[in-house]
Amino acid sequence: MSSIAEEMAKKQKEISVAEFFEKNKHILGFDSAPRALITAVKEAVDNSLDACEEAGILPELQIQVEKVDQNDFKVITEDNGPGIIKKQIPNIFARLLYGSRFHSIRQARGQQGIGISAVVMYAQLTTGKPAKIWSKTSNAHAANYLELRLDTKKNQPEILNEDFVIWEKDHGTKLEVQLKGKYIGGKQSIIEYLKGTAIVNPHARITYIPPDDPMIVFERATENMPPTTKEVKPHPEGIELGELISMAKNSHADKMSSFLVEDFSRISNRVAREILDIAKVPQGRKPKEMTLEQAKSILSAIKEVKIMAPETDCLSPIGPSLIKKGLKNVLGDVKADFYAPPMSRDPSVYAGNPFIVEVGIVYGGQLNKQDQVQILRFANRVPLMYQQGACVITKAVESVDWRRYGLEQRGGYGIPYGPAIILVHVASSKIPFTSESKEAIADIEQIKQEIELALKACGRTLKTHLSKVSRREKTRLKFEIVAEILPKIAEKSAKIVRKPIPKLGGTITKIMNIVWVDDKIEFEKKKHKVEINVYNYTPANRSMELIIVLPNNGAKLTKAKPEPVIEKEGQVLLWPIKKLSSTESAKINFELSGLDKDSYDENEIYVTGIDPLYIIGAEPLPGDWDIEKLIMTETPQEEEGAEEEEEEADYDEEGEVLSDEE
C-alpha cells in the first residue's frame, strides 16, 4: 500500500496528479464506466459508515443515482454522521492522500486517504463539474455548502463557491458528484454492493433511489451499534525485519526494554526481558543503535516467547448471531432451508496485525442446485465486488474439499456447485489488499488457513444438517410404510384368506429397525423449551446415553426432566437411557433461558453406547471427544434380535426398461 503512496508523493513533483490518476485508474477502481459508478457509491458509503461508527451513531444512509444524459450520472449520497468541520472539507474531498487513518491500527473501511477525493477527481476529469458538499456538525446552526475542484497540478483543493444553508438534519454530510458512467445490473452492480453492505452492517438503514426503478430500503436488522474499536499498537508476532528496524529508528523510547513495552502491544516488562535475554541484547541499549544482527535475534526470540494474542478491541467482528440476522434480513426472498450457524474464529495475527475471520453459509430454498456456489466476500464490512479469482477468500473456498460437506466439487478442488451462498468476512486493523482498489485480499498463509478452518467448521454443520434431513426423509418413508401401507396389506390379506387381521408389532419393528430421536424446540416467554422423545422401533431392548451440547453463547439450563448428568461446565448434558423395550419410548424435557429466539433453533444431539446405525435424529458422539471417559455405564452387548437378512436384489429397483417399444 505504502508503495503507491510513496510513489505518488515522489512523482507529484514531476508529474501532475491528474496524469498519475489517468495512469492508475484501474487500481483506483475507475477502469470502466460501470465500475466508476459503483466505486463512487462505494467510497461515499464506506466513509459514511466509518464516520457514523466512530461517532456512535446508528447509520441512516441515502444513495441516489440520477441519469443526466446518455453517459453522465449524478451520484448523491447522504448520511447522518457527525459531519465535517468546514476547514477540513476541502482537504478531504479535493486532495488526494488526505485522510485520518494512515497510521492507525484499528478496523475501519478507509485506510488510505484516497477514496473520496479520487471520486471527486474522476468526476471533474470526465464531466468538468465540481463536487458539491453539504455538511453539518451537531452544534452548528446551519450547514456548510461548498463547491470544490481539485487543482490537479498541485494536488490542492480549490473552493469555487461557499455558503451557509439551512438543513433540517441535526448532523450529517451530503455529497453530489456528476461523472461519466454506465448503469448496469447483475452480480457487479450498485444494488449488489448495497445488498452486501446491508448484510454485514445490520445496524445500518440504507435507502437507495436508482435511476429508473422504485426506491429500495434495507431496514435495520438490529438497533445495536457494533462495539467501538480502539486504536492499538502493533503486535510483535509476525512483525517484519524492516518494520522492526524502522520502528526502532523512530521510537521515542531510550532503552530497548521500554521500546518493546511501549511501542508494541502485549509486551510486558517481563516479556520484554525474556525476549532481550534470549536475543542476548542488553536491555539498556538505545533503540536507535540496534544493529541488524540484534534485530534479527529479537525477531527469532519473539517466536520463542509466549506472548498473549493481540488485543481484539481494535476489531469489530459482526458476530454469529448478527451475520445470521443480516443474511436472513437481506436474502429473505431466497427462502433458504438452512442458515448454517455462522462461525466467528478467534482473533489471529499476520505480520503483527490482528484479524478475525467469519463465515456463514446459506443453503437451499430458491437457490439453484446446478449453479456454482455464490461467494460473498467482505473486508472490514465492505463487500468486495471485483477480482474474485485473485482473492485469498476464493482461494480458501477452492481448497476446501466440499464433497465432505454435502456440496458438489469436481476432483475436490475449486468453487463448489450447489444451492448455497458462502459468506466470508475478514476483519483486520489492516487488510492486506492486493492493490489500492481494495477488491481482493492478498494470499497470506495465516489468513487463508483461518478462512479454511472457519469454512470447514461451518461446512460440518451444513453436512450434519443435510444428513439429518436425508435421514429424516428415510424415516418418514418408513413411517409411511408401517403406518399407512402395512396395516392395509394385513387387512387385505386377512380378508382374502378369511382370517382375523394379524398383529403388526413384530413386523413394524423389523421394518423400522431404528431408535428414533424426535426433538422439538418451542420458544415461549423468553425460554427455549425442548422436548425429546426416544422411540425404540427395533425388535430388541435398547440402552444408550443421549447427549445434548449447548451452544457457547450464554444459554442457561433452567429446568430438566429427568435430571441429566452435567459435564464440561454445564455445556454438556447427558441422560442415560436404560433398557428401553421394543416399541416403547422415553421422554426428556429441558428449558434454556438467556437466548433470543433465533440463537437456538436446532438441538445438537449425540448418542453413545448404541450402534449408530440404529439411530435416527441424533449423531454418534465424535470419537475425539473426551466425554466418553465420563460415561460410567458400560456399553451393553447388543442382543441379536433380528435374524441376519440375506441381501437380495430389489425386484422393483432393477431399473431396466422392460418395454421394447420406442
Add this chain to the structure above:
Amino acid sequence: MKNNSRNNDERRYKQAVDQLTGIAETIYAQIDKGQIPKMVIPLRTKSNIKFDPKTSVWKYGKASGARTAKKLKGAQMLLRTMYMLEFIEDMIDENKSSTLREMYYISEGWEKAKFEAQEESNLLAEDLEIITGCLREDFKLRPEENGASILGNVTITEYDRKGRKKKINCRDDVGDSGYGIPYNVEKDKITINDVDADFILAIETGGMFDRLIENGFDEDANAILVHLKGQPARSTRRFIKRLNEEQGIPVATFTDGDPWSFRIHASIAYGAIKTAHISEYLATPATEFVGITATDILQYKLPTDKLTDRDIQALKAELTDPRFNDSFWKSEIETMLEIGKKAEQQALAKYGLDYVTDKYLPEKLAEIDLLK
C-alpha cells in the same frame, strides 16, 4: 363340446383362485410371524433370460429379486398385489371380466395402491402370471384389440361372441385390411382349418402392408401377410406361432431398419424379455429376418434419418442382450452405430413403388430360400 369347454374354464379359474390365494396366505403368514412380508420373483431383466435348447426360445433364468415391505416401493407393490388379488377373485366369483385398461382405471379407488400408469398395472398382472404359472386370461383380464391383421389364404373357424361358429377365409371373406386378429386366438376361440401358402411375412408398418397388397404380393408370392402394428401383441405372436406349428408354414419378419424393429423381430423369433415366462407359447424360433439392415442401408443406398440418442442407447443395450449375441446381429448393430443412420422400410420407394416387390423382397427371400 361346449359343456366340456365350460368345465375346462372352471378348472382354470379355480386353479387361478387357489394360486392367488396362496400368495395372500404367504404374506399373511409372514406378518403373523412378525416377519417383513416379501415376495420372491424371477428377475425380468435381459441378464436373466436364458436360451432353452429344448424349446429353442429364451426364458427367465434362475436369478430372482425380492419385493419387500422394507422399502416404500416394495410395500406399495405388495399392497397393490393384495388389491389385484381381491379384484380378480371377485371377478371370477361374479363371472365377469375386464380389460387391462379397465383394471387400471378401477385402481383409482385403491388409494395408496393406485397405479401411476397403466404400464405399472400391466406389469403387475404379468408378475402374477409368473408367480402362479397361470395366464392373465385365467385372471379374467384381457388386452384391448390392437388392430393387427392378417391377409392370405387361411381358412379358420371362429366362435363369435354368441357362441356361433363362423368359417372365414382370410383372403376371400375379408376386405383389403385383412382379418382382424382377436385378443383370444386359442383353440376354444379359433380353429385353423386349412392353409395354402408358402410362408408368412410379418410386416411392421401399415403402409408397407398396404403396398404389398396393392402390388398383389400375397398372391404372386403365395404368402400370408401379417400386419404387426409395431411391437406385436401377444395374440398376434401366438397366432403366428400356431400357423407355424400346426401348419408348418415358415415365417419371416419385414421391418424398418432401427433398434426398435430389431426388437420386434426378437420378440417373434426369440421371445420378449417382458413375456419370457411364456416365450414357449408365443415365440416362433425359426423366424427369419428380411427387414432393413445396416448393410441394406449401405447396399441399397437408402434415404436415412440420423440415430437419436435413445436409438443409440437402445442399440448399445442390444449389444449386451443375449438374444442378439450372434455374428449377424453383432455386425449389423455395430455397423448401424458406426454409420449413425437408420431407415424405414418405406424408404425403398426411392426406387419406385414396385421396387420392394420386384427386387428387394425377391432378393432377400431368395437368400433364405423362401422364394425361388
